[in-house]
Amino acid sequence: MKFRSRAIACLFLATAMLAGCSTVAERGGAGTSTTTRYSKVDWASLPAVADADLLTGFDAWRSACPRLQRDPVWADTCAVAATVASEANAVRSFLRGQLDVHALRAAGNRSHGLITGYYEPIYPGSLVRTARAQVPVYGVPEDLVVVDLESVHPELKGKRLRGRLEGRVLRPYADAATITAEGVKAPILAWLTDPMDLQLLQVQGSGRVRLDNGEQVRLAYADQNGHPYRAIGRWLVEQGELAQEQVSMEAIRGWARANPARVPELLRSNPSYVFFERRPDSPEGPRGSLNVPLTAGYSVAVDRTVVPLGSLLWLSTTRPDGTPLVRPVAAQDTGGAIVGEIRADLFWGTGDAAGDLAGHMKQQGQLWLLWPKGKPLPQPGPTP
Incomplete structure (x- = not known):
């Protein structure tokens, strides 16, 4: 789904402020308009997530590890991930032991952006x-x-x-x-x-x-x-x-x-x-830009100049009816309309019910990048 202009209401990002951060890494090279900051924060600063969402989001991300193991950034982390039991405490221990948390911030110290659906x-x-x-x-x-x-x-x-x-x-x-x-x-x-x-x-x-x-x-x-x-x-x-x-x-x-x-x-x-x-038809979700089946509710399309494909993200937003939605999600797709420093498009599944959710999804939200410890943060990339 490489084009993935899935957000019919491709509107502008709203602004908000996030207080407190530590080490900051900026992206945005000459000739680009993107100024993304990865601000390292403590794990305790993340909003709480239900065990069921934690496990499903982790499994969605881990499903791409056979491809990510060829990437030196993810190879060691994916090797360890393969040994993690599908149990909430084991997953939490793995995440805290292997990954650092970086809040995504945009120009003007903005922490909120547009979260749509497809x-x-x-x-x-x-x-x-x-x-x-x-x-x-x-x-x-x-x-x-x-x-x-x-x-x-x-x-x-x-x-x-x-x-x-x-x-x-x-x-x-x-x-x-x-x-x-x-x-x-x-x-x-x-x-x-x-x-x-x-x-x-x-x-x-x-x-x-x-x-x-x-x-x-x-x-x-x-x-x-x-x-x-x-x-x-x-x-x-x-x-x-x-x-x-x-x-x-x-x-x-x-x-x-x-x-x-x-x-x-x-x-x-x-x-x-x-x-x-x-x-070929199959019960699996369609394949995204990473060429792995998408998981309904836990795969997202991102701006790959901000978030590399294969990354694990922590998403905090709401459903169209205002119900809080907090979970880890896997960056497994991209799209022509998915552009911006804090921007994600959540895959809702197949058929009319998923389409109803996707079509009304125009929420504000926050994203955190979960990145392997000791690995250099993503480098600047061009923004259309």
Whole structure:
């Protein structure tokens, strides 16, 4: 789910202050706008977590250790983690013995940021074009060129340039409006019945297509056209169609149903376009950018220039109904709209119930980075 612009209401981070800290490490290189501070704090400063949440969050993070063991930062810690019993006291002892706690703070000493949600939707569709299913879901186009900038500029780790060749010149790839109108030279993986389903599938970054025979086809992010993501919810606010506090998946759907003639205009406001690939169906969650199955309620998408993939975080926020939500979560995904010093997108699971939670999740929250003792903190990375 590498694109992962899952937060339909991609709004601005709010500000708050966190009192007291010790050693501070700052991130944010020349030419970037990010100033993240990792402020080392005592374990006792973390908000309390229930044993069940502790165990599930720890297991979600540990599930990625077979991949993390290749990372010198995590290799030793993961080796020890493999021996830890699934018992709350054992997990707490491991965490305190192996990891230090660093509160994430943003410019202006802010400690709170935006916590949103995403999910794996299920939409009706077909493997062939029908009278009802007229909206193609494209695989990766034949002419899409991807340049890994890190190979030339190591400071641009994780950044890629996308386009198409005209002779020897790399031109920007077609935007979403052009792709929708003219198509692309790419395999069609499925056909959906509603253009809004395709837009929200791209926002979520993965999903399932439910066929008429009841079978489901699982689709996952494969690539993107290189254009910046612009939230359609924000466009509706700018047009005066919705108030900022009204923006949710349900509200956007409702507006589209009430204004079918303006849906193409709404969709053109977002030039980004996501291409997919088929994945085997399974009861596991979809795979995120770390290529491990996501755990509902305990996997998050992050800005990898702030929080490296594979990290263990401590999250303190609320559910959409205001109920406190405190738990360890695993940074296992990324996304185009998940940008900022204190920013996370919580994966809620598959289907409509998860979608209802995700669509209303626009909460303030705090994050703490749990980092292996004695290992250097993450280095500055570029911010879009």
